[in-house]
Amino acid sequence: MRLEPREHVSLLTLVAGPVLAVVAAMAICSLLIVWSGSSVLEAYALLFKGALGSRFAISETLTRTTVLIFTGLAAAVAFRAKLWNIGGEGQLYMGACAATMLGTGLLEWSAYLLIPTLFLAGALAGGLLLIVPTLLKTHLKVDEVVTTLLLNFIILLVVNYLVFGPWKDPMAMGWPQAAPIIDQGLLPPLLAKTRLHAGLLVALAFAIGTWVLMRFTVWGYEIRAVGANPKAAGFAGVPVNRTIIRTALISGGLAGMAGVCELIGLKGYLTLDLSPGFGYTGIVVAMLAGLNPLGVIFSSFFVAVVFNGADSMSRALSVSNYIAEVITAVSLLAVLVSMLLTRYRIKWK
Amino acid sequence: MLHLKDNAVSQKTVLSLNNISKYFGPLLANDAINLSLAEGEVLALLGENGAGKTTLMNILFGHYVADAGTVTAFDEELPPGKPRAAIDAGVGMVHQHFTLAENLTVLENITLGTEPLWGVRQYQSRALAKLNQLSTEFGLEVNPRALVRDLSVGEMQRVEILKALYRDARILIMDEPTAVLTPPEVDSLFATLRQLIKSGLAVIFISHKLGEVMAISDRVAVLRSGKVVLEAETQATSREALAEAMVGRKIPEPKRVPQDAGEALLSLDQVTVLGAHHKRLLDRASLTLHAGEIVGIAGVSGNGQAQLADLLSGLQTLAEGHMTLRDHGELKPNPAHMVKQGIGRIVEDRNGLGLIGDMTITENLASENYKSREFSRLGFLRFNALQRYARELIEAFDVRCPGISAQVRKLSGGNMQKLVLARVLSKEPMVILAHQPTWGLDVGATAYVHEQLLAARQRGAGILLISEDLDELLELSDRIQVIYHGQLSESLDPDNISLQELGLLMSGQQRSDSQAA
Numbered sequence: 034m035r036l037e038p039r040e041h042v043s044l045l046t047l048v049a050g051p052v053l054a055v056v057a058a059m060a061i062c063s064l065l066i067v068w069s070g071s072s073v074l075e076a077y078a079l080l081f082k083g084a085l086g087s088r089f090a091i092s093e094t095l096t097r098t099t100v101l102i103f104t105g106l107a108a109a110v111a112f113r114a115k116l117w118n119i120g121g122e123g124q125l126y127m128g129a130c131a132a133t134m135l136g137t138g139l140l141e142w143s144a145y146l147l148i149p150t151l152f153l154a155g156a157l158a159g160g161l162l163l164i165v166p167t168l169l170k171t172h173l174k175v176d177e178v179v180t181t182l183l184l185n186f187i188i189l190l191v192v193n194y195l196v197f198g199p200w201k202d203p204m205a206m207g208w209p210q211a212a213p214i215i216d217q218g219l220l221p222p223l224l225a226k227t228r229l230h231a232g233l234l235v236a237l238a239f240a241i242g243t244w245v246l247m248r249f250t251v252w253g254y255e256i257r258a259v260g261a262n263p264k265a266a267g268f269a270g271v272p273v274n275r276t277i278i279r280t281a282l283i284s285g286g287l288a289g290m291a292g293v294c295e296l297i298g299l300k301g302y303l304t305l306d307l308s309p310g311f312g313y314t315g316i317v318v319a320m321l322a323g324l325n326p327l328g329v330i331f332s333s334f335f336v337a338v339v340f341n342g343a344d345s346m347s348r349a350l351s352v353s354n355y356i357a358e359v360i361t362a363v364s365l366l367a368v369l370v371s372m373l374l375t376r377y378r379i380k381w382k
Numbered sequence: 383m384l385h386l387k388d389n390a391v392s393q394k395t396v397l398s399l400n401n402i403s404k405y406f407g408p409l410l411a412n413d414a415i416n417l418s419l420a421e422g423e424v425l426a427l428l429g430e431n432g433a434g435k436t437t438l439m440n441i442l443f444g445h446y447v448a449d450a451g452t453v454t455a456f457d458e459e460l461p462p463g464k465p466r467a468a469i470d471a472g473v474g475m476v477h478q479h480f481t482l483a484e485n486l487t488v489l490e491n492i493t494l495g496t497e498p499l500w501g502v503r504q505y506q507s508r509a510l511a512k513l514n515q516l517s518t519e520f521g522l523e524v525n526p527r528a529l530v531r532d533l534s535v536g537e538m539q540r541v542e543i544l545k546a547l548y549r550d551a552r553i554l555i556m557d558e559p560t561a562v563l564t565p566p567e568v569d570s571l572f573a574t575l576r577q578l579i580k581s582g583l584a585v586i587f588i589s590h591k592l593g594e595v596m597a598i599s600d601r602v603a604v605l606r607s608g609k610v611v612l613e614a615e616t617q618a619t620s621r622e623a624l625a626e627a628m629v630g631r632k633i634p635e636p637k638r639v640p641q642d643a644g645e646a647l648l649s650l651d652q653v654t655v656l657g658a659h660h661k662r663l664l665d666r667a668s669l670t671l672h673a674g675e676i677v678g679i680a681g682v683s684g685n686g687q688a689q690l691a692d693l694l695s696g697l698q699t700l701a702e703g704h705m706t707l708r709d710h711g712e713l714k715p716n717p718a719h720m721v722k723q724g725i726g727r728i729v730e731d732r733n734g735l736g737l738i739g740d741m742t743i744t745e746n747l748a749s750e751n752y753k754s755r756e757f758s759r760l761g762f763l764r765f766n767a768l769q770r771y772a773r774e775l776i777e778a779f780d781v782r783c784p785g786i787s788a789q790v791r792k793l794s795g796g797n798m799q800k801l802v803l804a805r806v807l808s809k810e811p812m813v814i815l816a817h818q819p820t821w822g823l824d825v826g827a828t829a830y831v832h833e834q835l836l837a838a839r840q841r842g843a844g845i846l847l848i849s850e851d852l853d854e855l856l857e858l859s860d861r862i863q864v865i866y867h868g869q870l871s872e873s874l875d876p877d878n879i880s881l882q883e884l885g886l887l888m889s890g891q892q893r894s895d896s897q898a899a
Contacts, residue, residue: 037407038792249765251758258749261740268695268727268735269749270718378407 036377050375051321054367055335061367062360071350083345084338092227094334094341096299100308101333102236103291104315106243107159109324111284113247114260116170116277118163120181121288122312123188127162128155128289129296130192133200133211133303136218136296144217151218152235152293159289160282162188167281171274185312193305202302211303220298230298237330239287244326246283256280288312317365323372336361394421396584397442397473397553402451404437404608411437412448413608419553424575424585426595426616429605430628430824431795435588438605439555443475444468455553474546478558480538484531489513491530492545509548516547520577535682536567543574554578555586560594564682565852565885572598590628590824592621593853604628629826636833638858639840644673646708647844648813653703655689655868663689665868666703671813671844676835678859678876679848682888686868687848688730691817694846695727695735696720707813721750726811726843728802730818732795736802739791743783744772746790747805779804780830796827803834814838814845820854832858852881866890 063073084094104121111118118124131154140147166180193209200211220230247253255276258266267273295307318336322328343357398418404411412434419425429435440446442453444465453460455471482491493509513526522540530538539559546554560568575585575598589595595602596616604612604627612619612627625633648671655664664686671677681687692698693705696717705713710723720727729736737746748757748768757764757771772786781800783793790798799819806814816835820828835858839845849855855862856876864871864887871887 039407249762251753251761251763254745254752254763258738258741258745262734262738265735265738266749268697268717268729269738270721271749272718 036373037380038377039375042375046375050371051323051368054371055364058360058364058367061363062356065356065359066352069350069352071352076346076350076352079346079349080339080342082342084342088224089227090341090345092224092229094337095233096228096230097337097341098330098334099230099233099236099298100291100295100311101314101318101336102240102329103287103294104311105318105322105329105333106240106315106326107284107286107288107291107312108316108319109322109326109329110243110247110256110287111163111280112260112319113324114256114277114280115263116167116260116280116284117178118181118281118284118288119178119316120163120166120184120285120312121291121315122308122310123181123185124159124162124285124288125292125295125308125312126188126192127285128159128292129303129307130195130292131155131158131289132214132218132293132296136214137212138215141215142217144219147215147217148220148297151214151297152290155289155293156286157289159287159292160285162289163281163285164278167278171277189305192303196303196305200303205302209305213302214297218297219301220294228299232294232298235290235294239290240326240330243283243287247326252276252279288315291315314361317361320365321368323368335364339364395419396421396456398454399438399442400452400454402438402441402448402453404434404441404446404448406437410608412441414451415605415608415610417603417610417613419584419586421582421584422579423600424579424587424598426599426602427586427588427605428590428592428595428602428624428628430590430826431822432824433605433628434608435605436557437608439475439557439586439588442468443473443555469549469551472550472552473555474549474551474553475555476539476542476546476557476559478561480542482530482538482541484529486530487526488524488528488530488533488541488544489526491541492526492548496549513544513548516544519581520547520574522547522574535562536564536570539563539567539571540574547578551583553584553586555588557588558590559587560589560591562683562850564888565881566889568594591853592624595624596621606630625825628824633825633829635829635857636836638676638836638860641674641840643675643860644842646670646672648708648846649704649706650693651704651706653693653705654701655686655693655698656701657689662868664693664700667865667868667870668703669846669863669870671846673812673842673844674839675860676839676845676847676858677873678855678862679846679865679870680852680855680862680884680888681850681865683850685865685888687817687865689868690846690865691729691815691848694720694725694813694815695729696725724809724811724813726806726809726814726838728799728806728814728816728819730821730848732798732802737790737798740789742787743776743781743790743793743801744768744786746801747772747775750805751809775804775808776801778808779834795822796824796830799823799827799831803831807834807838810838810841810843812843814843815848816845817848818850819847820849820851828854852884856881856884864888 066073066076083090085091104125107121108118132151135154136151140150166177166184169175169180170177196209196211202210202212220232223229223231223233255271258271259273259276263273291311296303300307314336318329318333321332339360340357343354346352347354395418399415402412402415415438427435437446441448444463444467447463455473460471461467489510492513497505510526517523522544524537524540559571563571579585587599599616602614602616602619603610604624606628650667650669652666652668653664654662654666657663679687689698693700696715696719699715707713707723713723733739752758757768769786776783776786779800781797781804783797819831835845847858859876861873862876863873866888
C-alpha cells in the first residue's frame with residue numbers, strides 16, 4: 034500500500050472529505066451506542082433533535098457555537114504560525130477576569146462604550162497572558178506546549194482565589210462568584226426567551242475578520258510564512274520573532290474575548306464553571322476546520338450540535354453523554370485522515 | 383532467453399531489463415525500457431532529473447514494483463519488490479547519499495546485516511580476512527577499525543563499494559558516485575572501477591557529468607522522459623551528441639567573454655567565524671569582489687563554504703574582521719538588512735532556506751519585497767500587483783508551472799531554482815551570492831543558470847560563486863580562490879590551472895611552483 038499525491042484536487046473532494054469523515058465517525062461511534070444497549074437510529078435521531086429540534090434547542094446550540102468560534106479562531110491563528118497555544122482555557126478566564134474588573138461598576142459608561150471596552154480589555158488580558166510563554170519560546174526556546182498548558186491551571190487557581198476571596202460577591206449568599214456585570218455591560222439577547230445573545234454576531238464578524246487578516250494582509254502573510262518555514266521566512270527578511278509575538282497577541286486576544294463573551298453574554302458574573310473546557314475544545318474546532326477561520330464557523334457549530342445533542346440524548350437513553358466527546362474525537366481523527374486522502378490517493382499493491 | 387536488443391559486447395549478459403514500465407499516477411516514469419549489461423563492462427546511464435533513472439534502478443533493486451516487464455540477473459528472473467533477492471542475485475548498489483552508520487566502525491558497517499546471531503566474534507575475524515583480501519585485490523584501502531564518522535567522503539565511498547563487494551556483488555550500480563568527490567578522488571574511483579571490471583564485475587554508472595561518462599564507460603544509454611533515446615558505444619559518440627539526446631535539443635553552453643573587472647563592490651577583510659568549541663570555521667579569510675567579475679570559491683564541502691554563504695546571507699555573525707559593502711559600510715548580520723542593501727542571495731538549500739514549499743509561487747516571489755509600497759498598502763497586500771509581478775517573472779524566467787497559485791513544493795528542482803533566480807535577479811542586484819547554484823539540476827537548467835549568472839556579470843554585477851562542481855567553477859569564474867579549513871587561498875587564474883592542481887590545493891597541499899595569477 035502506497036500513497037501517491039493527487040495532481041488535482043477538485044472542490045467537490047475538498048468539501049466532501051470532511052462531510053464523509055463526520056459520517057464515518059458517526060458510523061464508528063454507533064458501535065459504542067449498540068454496546069450500551071440502545072438503538073443507533075434512535076440515539077442519533079435524539080441527538081439531532083436535542084441539538085436542532087426546536088427553537089430553543091437551536092438557540093442553545095448557537096449559544097455554544099458562539100464561544101467555540103472564539104476559542105477555535107484563537108487556536109487556528111496560533112497553529113497557522115506553528116505557535117502551539119494550548120492555553121486557550123487560561124486566556125479565556127483571563128479575559129473574563131479583565132471584564133469583571135472593569136465591568137462590575139468600575140466604569141459606568143453607556144453600553145456602546147462599555148461593551149467594546151470590555152472586549153478590548155479581555156483581548157488584551159488574554160493576549161498578554163500568552164506573551165509570557167511566547168517570549169520564553171522565542172528567546173529561550175522553552176516549549177510553549179508545556180508552558181501554555183500549565184498556565185491554564187495557574188490561572189484557574191488565581192480565579193479560584195479571586196472568587197473565594199477579594200472578588201467574592203457578598204450578595205451571592207455564599208456562592209463563590211464575583212459581583213455581576215452592570216446592565217450596560219451586558220450583551221443584548223438575539224432571540225426572545227432564549228439565552229442566545231449578540232455575541233454570536235461579534236463572533237461571526239471576528240471569524241470573517243480573521244479570515245481577511247490571514248489571507249489579505251501583510252501580517253497574515255508573515256504569519257503563514259513563519260508557520261510554513263521559519264528558516265526560509267527569516268532568510269527572506271520576515272521578522273520571525275516579531276511575527277510570532279504578534280500572533281500570540283492575536284490568538285490570546287481571541288481566546289480572551291471568548292471569556293468576555295461568555296461572561297457578559299451568558300452568565301453575567303464570573304464563576305469557576307464559566308468554561309467547561311471551551312479553550313481545549315477550541316483546538317479540536319480549529320483542527321476540524323483545517324485552521325481556516327471561515328471553516329471554524331462550521332466546525333464550531335458541528336461540535337456544538339454534538340455536545341448539546343448528546344446531553345439531551347443521554348437524558349432519554351442509557352447512553353452516557355461522554356459519547357459527545359468520543360464523537361468529536363473520532364470526527365477529528367476521521368477528518369485528519371480525510372485531509373490526507375484529499376491530498377493523496379491510496380494505491381494498493 | 384529472449385533479447386530484444388542485440389548486445390554489441392561479445393561477453394556474457396549478466397543483467398537484462400525487459401520492457402520495464404512504471405506509472406506514478408498518470409505519469410509514465412519508465413516506458414518499456416530494455417537494457418542489458420554484459421560481464422566486465424561499464425554502462426553509463428545518463429539522463430536529466432525526472433528522466434526515470436532513479437525509478438529504473440529502484441525497480442532493478444526491488445524497491446519499486448514495475449507495472450510491466452521483468453528483470454533478469456544471471457539468467458534468472460528476479461522476483462519483483464524484493465531487495466533481498468536482488469542482493470542475493472549479486473546486485474549491489476552504492477547510493478549517492480551514503481547509507482552508513484557513522485558511529486560504527488568500517489568493519490561493523492560492512493558486516494551489518496550479514497552477521498549470524500551467534501558467534502559474532504569468530505565471524506568478525508573471518509569477515510576481517512575477507513575484507514582485507516578484497517581491499518588489497520581492488521586497491522580499496524581503508525582501515526577496518528576506523529569509525530566511519532572519522533573518514534573522508536572518498537573513504538566512505540570506498541566503504542560503500544566494499545560493502546557491496548563483501549556481499550559478493552557481481553553487478554554494481556553507482557548512483558552519481560562522483561558528486562561528492564574531489565578530482566584526485568574521482569581518479570582513484572575510476573582506477574578502482576577499472577580493477578573491478580577486469581575481474582569480471584559489471585557496473586552501471588549513473589551520472590549527468592558528460593566528461594566522466596566519456597572517460598569511464600564502455601557503453602552509454604540515455605534516458606529521456608522514461609524512454610531510452612540513445613544507446614551507443616561510448617567511443618562512437620560524443621559529448622555534444624549525448625547532451626543533445628539528454629535534453630532533446632541542442633544546448634548552447636554559455637561562454638564567458640573576457641571583460642575587465644570594475645571597482646570593488648564587496649570586501650571581506652580578515653574575517654573569522656567561530657563554531658562550536660571555538661573552532662575557526664572561517665579563518666582570517668579575505669576576499670574582494672569587483673563589479674563585472676565572478677569569483678569562484680573551490681573547496682571540498684565542509685571547509686567553510688557554508689559559513690561564507692551564511693555571512694553574505696545575513697545569517698552568520700563574524701567574530702573578527704570586517705565585511706563591507708561599497709558606499710554602505712559594514713554589513714550587519716541580518717537577512718532583512720542584506721535584502722535592503724540589495725545583495726542577491728542564491729542559497730544551496732533552495733527547499734529549506736530559499737523557498738517556502740507550502741506557499742504559492744506568487745507568495746514566494748514576493749517574499750523579499752512584500753512590504754514595499756508596490757505590493758502592500760495600509761497593511762493589506764496588493765494582490766493584483768503581486769499577481770502581475772509573478773506572471774511577468776515566470777514568463778521572463780521561463781518557470782514551468784501549472785500557474786502562479788501553484789504550491790512551490792510541487793515544482794521540479796530546476797523550476798524551483800528558476801524561481802529563486804527570478805526573485806533575486808529581477809531586482810538587478812550588484813552583489814550576488816551563488817552557492818551551489820546548479821546543485822541537482824539537469825543539463826538544460828544548469829545551462830540556463832550559467833547563462834543568467836553570466837548576463838548579470840555582463841551588466842556589471844559582482845558574483846561570488848561557491849561551488850563543488852569544478853567544471854562549473856573553471857568555466858564561469860574570472861578568478862578562483864580555494865577554501866581549505868576556513869582559509870582562503872590567493873586568487874588563481876582559471877585558464878592557467880589544471881583540475882589536478884586545483885584538486886591538490888583543495889586537499890590542503892601547497893602549490894610547489896609559484897605560478898599564482
